[in-house]
Amino acid sequence: MIGRLALVSALLLTACRAPAVTPYADAGRATPGDEIVVCGERFATGAPVVLWFEEPRYDAYSTEPRFADDGPRGLRYRPGRRVDDEHLAARVAARGWTRNTLADAVDLFVLHYDVCGTSRTCFEVLHDRRELSVHFLLDIDGTIYQTLDLVDEAWHARQANPRSIGIEIAQIGAYPREESEPLETWYIHEDGGVRLQVPFRYGDGGVRTPHFLGRPARRERITGEIQGEKYEQYDFTPEQYDSLVKLTATLARVFPHLELDAPRDASGAVRTDALSDDELRRFRGILGHYHVSEDKRDPGPAFDWEAFLAAARAR
Numbered sequence: 001m002i003g004r005l006a007l008v009s010a011l012l013l014t015a016c017r018a019p020a021v022t023p024y025a026d027a028g029r030a031t032p033g034d035e036i037v038v039c040g041e042r043f044a045t046g047a048p049v050v051l052w053f054e055e056p057r058y059d060a061y062s063t064e065p066r067f068a069d070d071g072p073r074g075l076r077y078r079p080g081r082r083v084d085d086e087h088l089a090a091r092v093a094a095r096g097w098t099r100n101t102l103a104d105a106v107d108l109f110v111l112h113y114d115v116c117g118t119s120r121t122c123f124e125v126l127h128d129r130r131e132l133s134v135h136f137l138l139d140i141d142g143t144i145y146q147t148l149d150l151v152d153e154a155w156h157a158r159q160a161n162p163r164s165i166g167i168e169i170a171q172i173g174a175y176p177r178e179e180s181e182p183l184e185t186w187y188i189h190e191d192g193g194v195r196l197q198v199p200f201r202y203g204d205g206g207v208r209t210p211h212f213l214g215r216p217a218r219r220e221r222i223t224g225e226i227q228g229e230k231y232e233q234y235d236f237t238p239e240q241y242d243s244l245v246k247l248t249a250t251l252a253r254v255f256p257h258l259e260l261d262a263p264r265d266a267s268g269a270v271r272t273d274a275l276s277d278d279e280l281r282r283f284r285g286i287l288g289h290y291h292v293s294e295d296k297r298d299p300g301p302a303f304d305w306e307a308f309l310a311a312a313r314a315r
């Protein structure tokens with residue numbers, strides 16, 4: 001036991017490299033804890049966090065598929081991060097990645113929804129089948145799954161990957177009115193309002209909270225524009241907002257260049273379209289995937305940017 005602790009301490013003192021087999025899976029930790037892992041160090045969030053080496057092991061370091069046995073084998077992430085800045089590259093070359101070099105490299109947090117509905121299906125689709133990765137999955141009950149150390153580059157938002165941390169928020173998503181059938185499948189109306197319903201074929205959906213009763217934070221369906229197109233969507237659950245706020249506040253503390261704001265237009269409203277390459281290069285803060293790519297609409301018009309940002313700043 002002491003040998004293992006000494007090993008962990010030694011690793012924390014030197015440059016960090018997140019290995020495929022983690023050295024800091026400490027025995028006896030209650031699952032879930034509330035800590036995320038950044039360069040081998042742990043930071044408390046106040047929200048439930050399950051790490052990649054804990055059950056159900058949403059482990060982006062694994063080159064094997066987790067659920068889809070017939071899925072491809074191979075790497076799903078980039079060890080460390082790609083850096084263009086020569087000074088930063090020199091510091092990394094000299095010492096390896098440290099929390100300081102990482103904090104200089106990372107200044108974006110990209111929000112996605114997963115179009116899968118729950119985090120288990122998301123991990124199967126993203127990791128097992130599409131050979132992609134994202135640092136965090138946020139399930140409907142507010143559980144955060146961290147799939148790899150933030151020192152490593154996940155494959156979730158193309159050109160923003162080297163600078164960003166990514167999160168997939170579990171939700172079936174936003175649709176044009178004439179294609180909104182998935183909303184009828186995933187949300188049912190009852191006397192008490194609107195309720196999330198994981199379709200029968202997914203069983204319990206892998207949701208950690210037994211018999212979780214999920215409701216959108218706002219009961220009415222939200223209509224709004226993204227990239228100039230109109231979409232309908234239900235809001236995320238209060239449990240998801242609560243965990244996202246706590247996680248975001250922690251990230252802003254760990255990454256000083258990550259500003260608690262989103263891209264805004266001339267009137268001060270959060271933008272509903274993609275940034276140009278130049279605008280993206282200059283921006284530091286929180287982005288929807290649609291801010292990065294013109295062909296994306298997540299996290300959709302129902303995502304309550306102002307309430308989210310205000311709550312994250314307040315923490």
Ligand SMILES: [Zn+2]
Nearest residue numbers: 112113289298
């Ligand atoms: Zn996305």
